[in-house]
Amino acid sequence: MPDENKKELRADMLFEIVKAKYGDRLTDEQLEEVRNGVDGVEGLAAELRKVRLTNAVEPFANFQPFRGADNDE
Amino acid sequence: MNNDLVFTPIRQLAELLKSRQISPIQLSEIFLDRLEQRGPSYNALTTLTRERASRQAEQAEREISAGDYKGPLHGIPWGAKDLLATSDGIPTSWGAAPLKDQTFDFDATVVRRLEEAGAVLAGKLAMIELAGGMGYRQPTATFTGPPRNPWNRETWTGGSSAGSGAAVAAGLVPFAIGSETWGSILSPANNCGLAGLRPTYGRVSRYGAMALCWTLDKLGPLGLTADDCGLVLEAIAGPDPDDPTAADMTFAYDDSPTEGRRFKIGVLKDVADGAEEPVRENFEKALAAISEVADVEEMEFPDYPYVAAIRTILNVESAAAFEDFIEEGTAAELTAPEDHYGPYARTSVLATDYVKALRIRGVMSREVDGVMSKYDAIAAPTSPRVASPIDEEFRKASPSPGPGDLMGAIGNGCGLPSISVPSGFSDAGLPTGIQFMGRPYQENTILAIARAYQAMTAWHTRHPEDALEG
Numbered sequence: 122m123p124d125e126n127k128k129e130l131r132a133d134m135l136f137e138i139v140k141a142k143y144g145d146r147l148t149d150e151q152l153e154e155v156r157n158g159v160d161g162v163e164g165l166a167a168e169l170r171k172v173r174l175t176n177a178v179e180p181f182a183n184f185q186p187f188r189g190a191d192n193d194e
Numbered sequence: 195m196n197n198d199l200v201f202t203p204i205r206q207l208a209e210l211l212k213s214r215q216i217s218p219i220q221l222s223e224i225f226l227d228r229l230e231q232r233g234p235s236y237n238a239l240t241t242l243t244r245e246r247a248s249r250q251a252e253q254a255e256r257e258i259s260a261g262d263y264k265g266p267l268h269g270i271p272w273g274a275k276d277l278l279a280t281s282d283g284i285p286t287s288w289g290a291a292p293l294k295d296q297t298f299d300f301d302a303t304v305v306r307r308l309e310e311a312g313a314v315l316a317g318k319l320a321m322i323e324l325a326g327g328m329g330y331r332q333p334t335a336t337f338t339g340p341p342r343n344p345w346n347r348e349t350w351t352g353g354s355s356a357g358s359g360a361a362v363a364a365g366l367v368p369f370a371i372g373s374e375t376w377g378s379i380l381s382p383a384n385n386c387g388l389a390g391l392r393p394t395y396g397r398v399s400r401y402g403a404m405a406l407c408w409t410l411d412k413l414g415p416l417g418l419t420a421d422d423c424g425l426v427l428e429a430i431a432g433p434d435p436d437d438p439t440a441a442d443m444t445f446a447y448d449d450s451p452t453e454g455r456r457f458k459i460g461v462l463k464d465v466a467d468g469a470e471e472p473v474r475e476n477f478e479k480a481l482a483a484i485s486e487v488a489d490v491e492e493m494e495f496p497d498y499p500y501v502a503a504i505r506t507i508l509n510v511e512s513a514a515a516f517e518d519f520i521e522e523g524t525a526a527e528l529t530a531p532e533d534h535y536g537p538y539a540r541t542s543v544l545a546t547d548y549v550k551a552l553r554i555r556g557v558m559s560r561e562v563d564g565v566m567s568k569y570d571a572i573a574a575p576t577s578p579r580v581a582s583p584i585d586e587e588f589r590k591a592s593p594s595p596g597p598g599d600l601m602g603a604i605g606n607g608c609g610l611p612s613i614s615v616p617s618g619f620s621d622a623g624l625p626t627g628i629q630f631m632g633r634p635y636q637e638n639t640i641l642a643i644a645r646a647y648q649a650m651t652a653w654h655t656r657h658p659e660d661a662l663e664g
């Protein structure tokens with residue numbers, strides 16, 4: 122399947138999830154805006170997926186185990 | 195006398211206070227009255243904190259009279275963006291109607307540090323609701339009304355630190371604290387003709403500040419001059435056990451003269467393409483001026499999807515930070531129509547795409563630093579445009595995102611400090627800005643460059659006419 126079709130299919134599925142969760146509180150016009158937003162999100166993701174990274178590249182977010190004030194070792 | 199004091203930079207005010215030519219009580223009364231009388235006309239003020247200010251000013255007066263002078267912020271009034279927690283029953287609204295009566299029983303670290311430095315909290319300043327975390331597109335996105343630019347009330351201040359920009363530009367406070375996730379300090383600095391410093395990520399504790407995006411949020415000053423920003427940064431920076439992302443280092447402001455010092459400044463290729471004509475013209479003139487003290491050369495950053503990576507991180511973290519607004523439907527109570535539905539699409543980002551964005555962020559941070567190691571700063575127009583009309587959707591009104599957005603994505607994504615100072619005015623009398631972006635923790639370098647530029651130009655000495663009246 123061409124990439125563009127895959128992208129649209131993914132956006133369709135992601136939008137259906139959002140609609141199932143929150144659709145009851147949104148008007149048709151608002152849902153159309155949400156759909157545009159999901160297309161935008163998927164567009165950003167498509168750019169990220171084009172970047173090839175090696176297995177060793179870690180997320181740039183430091184997690185440190187919590188060290189309590191009484192832990193002086 | 196009052197107008198002279200109103201638009202006096204911190205260093206000069208401090209001399210007057212220290213030498214007891216003016217008292218902290220007198221000074222705070224001037225600014226409290228201005229905030230109270232003029233703040234509403236700019237929609238700049240959320241809460242006047244007169245009682246707390248009076249208490250702090252009286253204490254400052256006692257201390258200075260007793261010879262216990264704490265430093266350049268002692269007795270100086272200031273305003274806090276209304277996302278900084280304040281005790282004493284002072285509301286902290288986050289700019290959002292559903293939270294307009296929200297209170298905390300503690301002070302944000304920044305508020306506490308400024309109090310320890312002797313500064314006087316004069317007011318909580320208006321802001322775009324939830325700092326724009328719901329995807330606002332227009333200046334009206336706040337329950338306090340569209341923040342009006344003192345240079346022309348029919349244009350907006352920029353955001354989301356909108357009241358912070360308006361209040362300093364109108365001489366309602368000598369300085370203010372704003373926050374930036376992506377553009378929220380530099381944008382009001384640009385539109386309001388101010389100095390605005392976005393510090394390195396982690397330089398200033400965010401404890402007690404509303405979270406929009408944990409890995410992007412920064413707090414920093416808006417003032418009349420770069421020197422003001424340096425003085426304030428020294429007071430608010432430093433480690434904080436309450437904020438695990440706060441860097442374990444203090445900041446000593448180096449205000450030594452820049453005479454004889456020569457800088458090296460990079461300019462991103464085609465960075466002013468697509469900018470409005472006055473922005474481009476003023477930027478070129480600013481580069482010509484700064485070349486008196488700097489070698490200026492064109493450069494490029496390596497090719498990465500900077501905007502996509504940082505936008506993805508922002509989408510995910512803001513959706514998580516405001517999960518209750520989304521899940522409980524409170525977003526529908528916000529002021530801007532687009533904020534009623536804006537956050538929902540953000541919940542559709544896949545976890546693997548978020549982690550991919552974080553991985554790319556690491557690669558780009560290293561590579562960007564490699565390029566920046568050749569320069570003292572990268573210069574660019576702060577914004578590709580002057581302040582837009584108050585009743586216009588600024589995202590629609592804007593030209594293509596372009597390289598200006600690239601500076602924002604790289605600067606905020608890599609946690610880099612940047613300072614914006616005014617570079618001139620349009621024919622319509624609206625300010626333009628130039629930013630100097632530095633390597634992490636090199637605020638002293640970009641402050642020195644901005645000071646050198648301001649020593650050669652006088653844009654920062656101009657003030658809005660209607661702020662000077664009365």
